[in-house]
Amino acid sequence: MFKLENVTYKDVLDIPELSISAGAITCIIGKSGSGKTTLVKLLNGLISPTEGTIYVENEDIKEMSMVQLRRRVSMLQQSPSIYEGTLRENLQIGRFFSELEPASDDEILDVLEVVNLDKDLDQDASKLSGGEKQRLTLARMLLLPADVLILDEPTASLDEESAHTIMSRVLQHCIDENKSVIMITHADEIVKSFAEHLIELKDGKVSRDERVEPTWTQK
Amino acid sequence: MDSEIIEIEWWRLILAYIFVVVLIVILKWRSIKREKDVLIATIRMSVQLVIAGFILEYIFKNDHPLVTIGVLAIMVAFAIYTAIKRVKHNVPLQMKKLIAISLTIGVVVSLSYFIFVVIGLSPWYKATYVIPIAGMIVGNAMTGITLGVNTYMNEMSSQKQLVEGALMLGATPKEATREIANRAFDAAMTPILNNMIGMGIVFLPGMMTGQILGGASPLVSINYQIAIMLGILGAVALSVIVFAVLGYKTFFNERDQLIDMQ
Numbered sequence: 378m379f380k381l382e383n384v385t386y387k388d389v390l391d392i393p394e395l396s397i398s399a400g401a402i403t404c405i406i407g408k409s410g411s412g413k414t415t416l417v418k419l420l421n422g423l424i425s426p427t428e429g430t431i432y433v434e435n436e437d438i439k440e441m442s443m444v445q446l447r448r449r450v451s452m453l454q455q456s457p458s459i460y461e462g463t464l465r466e467n468l469q470i471g472r473f474f475s476e477l478e479p480a481s482d483d484e485i486l487d488v489l490e491v492v493n494l495d496k497d498l499d500q501d502a503s504k505l506s507g508g509e510k511q512r513l514t515l516a517r518m519l520l521l522p523a524d525v526l527i528l529d530e531p532t533a534s535l536d537e538e539s540a541h542t543i544m545s546r547v548l549q550h551c552i553d554e555n556k557s558v559i560m561i562t563h564a565d566e567i568v569k570s571f572a573e574h575l576i577e578l579k580d581g582k583v584s585r586d587e588r589v590e591p592t593w594t595q596k
Numbered sequence: 597m598d599s600e601i602i603e604i605e606w607w608r609l610i611l612a613y614i615f616v617v618v619l620i621v622i623l624k625w626r627s628i629k630r631e632k633d634v635l636i637a638t639i640r641m642s643v644q645l646v647i648a649g650f651i652l653e654y655i656f657k658n659d660h661p662l663v664t665i666g667v668l669a670i671m672v673a674f675a676i677y678t679a680i681k682r683v684k685h686n687v688p689l690q691m692k693k694l695i696a697i698s699l700t701i702g703v704v705v706s707l708s709y710f711i712f713v714v715i716g717l718s719p720w721y722k723a724t725y726v727i728p729i730a731g732m733i734v735g736n737a738m739t740g741i742t743l744g745v746n747t748y749m750n751e752m753s754s755q756k757q758l759v760e761g762a763l764m765l766g767a768t769p770k771e772a773t774r775e776i777a778n779r780a781f782d783a784a785m786t787p788i789l790n791n792m793i794g795m796g797i798v799f800l801p802g803m804m805t806g807q808i809l810g811g812a813s814p815l816v817s818i819n820y821q822i823a824i825m826l827g828i829l830g831a832v833a834l835s836v837i838v839f840a841v842l843g844y845k846t847f848f849n850e851r852d853q854l855i856d857m858q
Contacts, residue, residue, distance in 0.1 A: 421764060422851075422852075422853070423760065423763060423764065423853060423854070424853060425851060425853065442852075443851050443852040443853060444766065444767075444768050444852050447763060447764060447765070447766045448766035451764060451765060451766065452764040453764070454757065454760065454761050454764065456757065458757055458758050458760075458761030458762075460758060460775075461775075470762075470765070471765040471766070473771075474762050474765040474766050474767035474771055474772070475765060475766035475767075476766075517765070518765070521765065521766070523766075
C-alpha cells in the first residue's frame with residue numbers, strides 16, 4: 378500500500394526503504410522525537426518529504442491531490458480535536474469535511490458502541506473527559522470511508538484495561554470494513570496484542586521492520 | 597441658524613496646549629516615563645495637521661480629477677502601510693498583497709457608490725467632499741482590516757491543532773479555516789457596530805460635530821452622518837470579507853499543506 382524510497386524529511390527522518398502493506402495492522406514504536414509522527418504525517422500528506430518518493434498503491438504521492446489522499450488515508454491526532462458544538466456535530470464534522478452525506482443515527486450509534494461511549498448526542502462535546510474525547514474522535518474517524526486509518530497514540534488518554542477492550546473492538550471493526558490500520562503507540566500491551574507488522578524508529582531511522590504474530594485473534 | 601464660524605486666533609490656539617503641559621506635569625508627578633511620547637505625538641499631530649491644512653487648501657482651490665485620484669491613492673497606500681505595520685505578527689509577502697487588495701477593493705467600491713449614488717456629487721471629483729469622506733472610509737477600513745488580520749493570525753496559531761485535525765479528516769484548506777475566517781470577520785465588524793449603537797446618545801460623531809460647527813443644520817448633518825456610517829460599514833465589511841475569504845491561501849502551499857509545517 379505504502380512504499381517509501383530514499384525518503385528524508387529535514388534532519389528528522391531518513392528512510393532508505395520501507396513498505397507497509399494493505400490489510401495489516403502496523404504498529405510504529407520508538408522514543409519521543411524518533412520521527413514517528415513525522416512519518417505518519419508524510420503518509421497522510423500533511424507534509425511532503427524533503428527528498429525521496431512515497432508511493433500509495435504504486436502511485437507517486439507527488440502526483441496526487443493531498444485532499445483526496447487524506448480522504449483515503451485518515452489520521453487521528455494524539456490529542457483529540459474537539460470542535461465547538463455537540464457530540465453529534467463533532468461526529469458528523471468529519472463527514473462534512475470529506476464532503477459526504479451526514480451519517481445516519483444507526484451508523485452513529487454503531488460506532489459509539491465500538492468505542493464504548495454511551496452519552497447524550499446533544500450534549501456539549503467540550504464537557505467530555507480526556508478519555509471520552511479520545512473515544513469520540515475515534516468514533517468520528519470510523520464514520521469515514523477511508524481505506525487506511527492512521528492512529529497517533531489512540532489510547533494515550535485511556536487506562537490499560539479499557540485501552541485493550543476499545544482497541545480490540547476498533548480493530549475488529551476496521552477488519553470487518555476492510556480498512557488497514559497504522560498505529561503509533563507507546564503501550565507494549567497494545568503492540569503485543571495487535572501488531573502484525575512492527576516498525577521501530579530510532580533517531581529518524583528504521584531500526585526494526587518485521588512481521589510479528591499478534592496474541593489477539595480476530596473474530 | 598447662525599452660520600458664522602468663530603475663528604480660533606493663533607494665541608488662543610497656543611493656550612489649548614495647556615492640556616499637554618498639564619499632562620506632562622501629571623506624568624512627572626506620577627513618575628510615568630511617557631513624556632517623550634506625549635511630546636512626539638503633540639508635535640507630529642500639530643505639524644501633520646498644518647501641512648494637511650495647506651495641502652487641502654491648495655487642493656480645494658484647484659479641483660482636478662487627477663489631483664483627487666492622486667490624493668486618494670496616497671491615502672489608501674498609507675492606510676495599507678499602516679495596517680501592515682499594526683499587525684502583531686510577521687506578515688508574509690503574499691499576505692501583504694492580500695491586505696492591499698482587500699483594502700483597495702473595500703474603499704474603492706464603497707467610496708464610488710457613496711460619491712456617485714448616495715450623494716450624486718457633481719463633478720464627482722469635488723475634493724471638498726471626496727477627501728474628507730474618503731478619509732473616514734479609509735481610516736475605518738484600515739482599523740477593520742488590522743483587527744481582522746490580527747484575529748486571523750492569532751487564531752491560526754492558537755487553533756492550529758483544530759485546523760490540522762480538519763485537514764486530517766479530509767477538509768480542504770478553505771473548510772479547515774472557515775470558522776477562523778468567520779471569527780476574524782466578526783472581530784473586525786464589532787467596533788463599527790458598537791460605534792453605531794452608541795452614536796447620537798453616547799457621543800456625537802466627528803463629521804456631524806464638524807458640520808454643526810461649520811454652520812450646517814443638525815438635520816442636514818445627520819443625513820450625512822447616517823450615510824457616511826453606512827458607507828463605512830460597507831467599506832469595512834467588504835475589505836474584511838475579501839481578506840477573510842482569501843486569507844487561508846496565505847497559510848497553505850499549493851499542495852494544501854500548512855506552510856509553517858514545511
